[in-house]
Amino acid sequence: MPEDDALMHILPSQTSSGSQRVMVEVAGLCKDFGAHRVLDNIHLTVDPGEVIAIIGPSGSGKSTLLRCINLLERPSAGAIRVGDVEIDAFRKITRRELLAFRRPIGMVFQSFNLFPHLSVLRNVSIAQERVLKRSREEADAVSRQLLERVGLGSKADQYPARCSGGQQQRIAIARALALEPELMLFDEPTSALDPELGLEVLNVMQELATAGMTMIVVTHEMHFAESVSNRVIIMADGKIIEEGPSVQVMRSPHSERAKQFLGAVLNR
Amino acid sequence: MIDMLEFWRQSLPQLLTGYRLSLLVTGASLFLGIPLGLLLALSLQTRSTWLKLPSLSVVEIGRGASILVLLQFVYFGMPSVGLTFSSFASVTIAFTWCTAAYTSEIIRAGLESVPQGQREAGEALGMTRLDILRIVILPQGLPVSVPALLGFSILMLQASSLAFVVALPELMSKAQLIGSNTFRYMPLFTLTAILYAAVCIPATIVVGFLERRLSRHF
Amino acid sequence: MMATILSGVTWTIALSLTALAIGIILGGVLCAMRTSGVALLDFAATVLILAFRSVPPIVWLFLIYFGIGSGIVQVSPFQAAAIGLGLITGANMAEIFRGSLKAIHPGQGEAARALSMPPVWRMVDVIIPQLMRISLPSVVSYGIGLLKDTAIASTIGVPEIAFKASHVSQVTFRGLESFAFAGALYILLSVPIALASREIDQRLRARVAK
Numbered sequence: 267m268p269e270d271d272a273l274m275h276i277l278p279s280q281t282s283s284g285s286q287r288v289m290v291e292v293a294g295l296c297k298d299f300g301a302h303r304v305l306d307n308i309h310l311t312v313d314p315g316e317v318i319a320i321i322g323p324s325g326s327g328k329s330t331l332l333r334c335i336n337l338l339e340r341p342s343a344g345a346i347r348v349g350d351v352e353i354d355a356f357r358k359i360t361r362r363e364l365l366a367f368r369r370p371i372g373m374v375f376q377s378f379n380l381f382p383h384l385s386v387l388r389n390v391s392i393a394q395e396r397v398l399k400r401s402r403e404e405a406d407a408v409s410r411q412l413l414e415r416v417g418l419g420s421k422a423d424q425y426p427a428r429c430s431g432g433q434q435q436r437i438a439i440a441r442a443l444a445l446e447p448e449l450m451l452f453d454e455p456t457s458a459l460d461p462e463l464g465l466e467v468l469n470v471m472q473e474l475a476t477a478g479m480t481m482i483v484v485t486h487e488m489h490f491a492e493s494v495s496n497r498v499i500i501m502a503d504g505k506i507i508e509e510g511p512s513v514q515v516m517r518s519p520h521s522e523r524a525k526q527f528l529g530a531v532l533n534r
Numbered sequence: 535m536i537d538m539l540e541f542w543r544q545s546l547p548q549l550l551t552g553y554r555l556s557l558l559v560t561g562a563s564l565f566l567g568i569p570l571g572l573l574l575a576l577s578l579q580t581r582s583t584w585l586k587l588p589s590l591s592v593v594e595i596g597r598g599a600s601i602l603v604l605l606q607f608v609y610f611g612m613p614s615v616g617l618t619f620s621s622f623a624s625v626t627i628a629f630t631w632c633t634a635a636y637t638s639e640i641i642r643a644g645l646e647s648v649p650q651g652q653r654e655a656g657e658a659l660g661m662t663r664l665d666i667l668r669i670v671i672l673p674q675g676l677p678v679s680v681p682a683l684l685g686f687s688i689l690m691l692q693a694s695s696l697a698f699v700v701a702l703p704e705l706m707s708k709a710q711l712i713g714s715n716t717f718r719y720m721p722l723f724t725l726t727a728i729l730y731a732a733v734c735i736p737a738t739i740v741v742g743f744l745e746r747r748l749s750r751h752f
Numbered sequence: 753m754m755a756t757i758l759s760g761v762t763w764t765i766a767l768s769l770t771a772l773a774i775g776i777i778l779g780g781v782l783c784a785m786r787t788s789g790v791a792l793l794d795f796a797a798t799v800l801i802l803a804f805r806s807v808p809p810i811v812w813l814f815l816i817y818f819g820i821g822s823g824i825v826q827v828s829p830f831q832a833a834a835i836g837l838g839l840i841t842g843a844n845m846a847e848i849f850r851g852s853l854k855a856i857h858p859g860q861g862e863a864a865r866a867l868s869m870p871p872v873w874r875m876v877d878v879i880i881p882q883l884m885r886i887s888l889p890s891v892v893s894y895g896i897g898l899l900k901d902t903a904i905a906s907t908i909g910v911p912e913i914a915f916k917a918s919h920v921s922q923v924t925f926r927g928l929e930s931f932a933f934a935g936a937l938y939i940l941l942s943v944p945i946a947l948a949s950r951e952i953d954q955r956l957r958a959r960v961a962k
């Protein structure tokens with residue numbers, strides 16, 4: 267039964283790359299905190315190269331969904347597949363499986379979460395050395411290249427505290443990209459930033475999208491949702507209440523709840 | 535007055551030999567106890583009952599029983615189960631135990647001061663738990679504990695004066711020895727007090743300085 | 753054996769309470785000096801606090817018992833221990849009170865001043881009750897530590913738990929059991945105090961929250 271459900275939710279619109287397998291498949295995902303059901307039977311598929319924006323009122327479970335997708339939160343029920351690795355909430359996940367599952371996923375947090383005791387360069391290099399077993403020289407070379415790409419080549423030897431919020435978030439993106447992810451998760455990457463600094467970050471993200479990265483972005487940036495993402499998902503009360511091609515969802519949503527939410531945010 | 539200074543001059547060398555031993559036994563206990571405290575702190579954070587329960591007992595006994603009683607237990611008690619320790623070994627064992635118990639709490643508080651997001655960032659980067667601990671948590675959490683650890687070290691130096699009950703010839707034993715020969719307790723213990731204070735006062739001032747510097751960072 | 757060691761409990765408790773009482777009074781005075789704004793008093797209190805805390809308890813006890821006690825004034829072991837531990841407790845209490853004072857919102861003093869309350873009543877009616885509530889948990893946990901520190905008094909002959917254990921151990925040659933029992937007693941004694949403190953703290957908090 268959940269299988270059928272999952273199939274129903276695959277939208278044909280964005281599967282341009284035809285024969286390629288879907289990148290992310292979430293089926294029947296539920297998450298409870300105590301008696302509180304925060305995610306309620308979520309189904310979601312993401313094709314390679316797709317950019318998905320998740321919007322919705324505060325507390326609707328957007329962050330929780332994202333955190334379940336890389337298992338920072340353990341799902342209470344359901345299954346998640348990313349690339350070739352699939353996990354099921356009812357089966358115990360070994361530590362090795364957990365690492366394998368997370369391997370292709372990069373994540374960017376609202377609060378950056380850079381390591382404050384390491385230089386910018388070390389922040390980007392450290393996981394390459396530990397996870398990809400690159401040598402320090404190799405890792406540093408990759409890091410410098412990535413920092414250049416996000417426009418921060420000159421900051422390599424600074425400490426994160428000496429960088430602006432926008433710069434820190436771009437460093438965090440470089441740190442995640444250094445592990446060559448196939449999927450990038452962004453949890454409100456610009457919410458902690460002034461609009462101007464947010465723009466720096468959004469530009470980097472847009473570039474990334476253009477380059478073909480598969481991305482799931484929880485955001486309050488309605489412009490980003492409409493113009494950069496291919497597909498928009500609106501969540502409320504732990505459920506997906508609206509889903510479809512960006513422009514269609516943003517301009518002419520079907521459900522009342524979605525209309526109400528969009529009305530509230532767009533008229534601000 | 536001159537008489538007293540002369541008495542101090544005479545007793546000082548003996549007291550200083552004792553003091554060296556006080557510092558040595560304190561140093562040994564801290565050197566062994568603090569790493570153990572770290573291990574206890576870590577095993578108390580795990581979900582495994584097998585690690586947690588014994589660790590908790592070690593901590594609760596180390597903190598709950600008086601250090602003097604702990605010391606006497608090791609020195610006077612253990613021989614009846616066939617374990618006889620020298621007074622130096624007994625003091626080191628009891629004080630290491632006590633140090634591990636108290637510093638585990640100090641270190642735990644330091645590690646818990648590292649924001650949850652730091653661990654999550656490490657997890658999201660696919661780092662192993664050991665790497666997250668080594669690279670992310672410890673380098674940030676341990677410095678937070680330093681002032682409190684130093685403060686505790688001062689208390690341990692003071693506690694080393696209890697070692698005279700097991701006849702370890704440290705500062706307090708020496709003072710008592712001279713006292714029982716000369717009966718000049720007042721000047722003698724005053725000098726002893728000054729010797730302890732000469733180390734503890736500067737150390738306390740340093741702790742205060744470190745604490746203020748640390749609190750400015752947050 | 754157990755009965756003998758148990759008979760030390762009264763002394764342990766009496767000594768803890770006496771030293772704590774001395775400490776609270778002394779701590780209050782030292783804290784008042786520290787925060788008086790009078791440079792000389794502040795300095796004197798700072799030096800005293802530092803001195804009290806920088807000399808091991810046992811040295812204080814010996815200094816008072818053998819040093820002063822062998823002079824003109826006679827002091828009993830209990831008195832010497834209570835004074836010695838009281839001095840150290842006083843220094844630590846002063847720091848606890850000063851910390852709590854900082855936690856009281858400065859607006860409280862200002863509000864009292866705005867109501868033109870005289871300074872003394874400002875202290876008695878507004879500051880001290882809050883101070884007591886805020887410092888209670890620290891005072892109690894210090895008290896539990898003090899309970900264990902009273903074992904030191906055994907070295908000058910106060911017949912409390914550790915003294916009795918030591919005595920029993922010498923007479924019966926059963927050090928293991930004696931000291932294990934004494935250690936367990938200290939742990940057992942501190943449990944109800946910790947529980948009671950948490951209970952009181954929660955009640956006080958609840959009252960404030962209303």
Ligand SMILES: Nc1ncnc2c1ncn2[C@@H]1O[C@H](COP(=O)(O)OP(=O)(O)OP(=O)(O)O)[C@@H](O)[C@H]1O
Binds near residue numbers: 299
């Ligand atoms: N660790 C947790 N324990 C208990 N409840 C939690 C936990 N994390 C989240 N929740 C609850 O789950 C619900 C969804 O939270 P979530 O953070 O996913 O919302 P969100 O859509 O990201 O909101 P926002 O836009 O404010 O970030 C909220 O009601 C929140 O209180």
Ligand SMILES: [Mg+2]
Binds near residue numbers: 328329330454
């Ligand atoms: Mg969120």
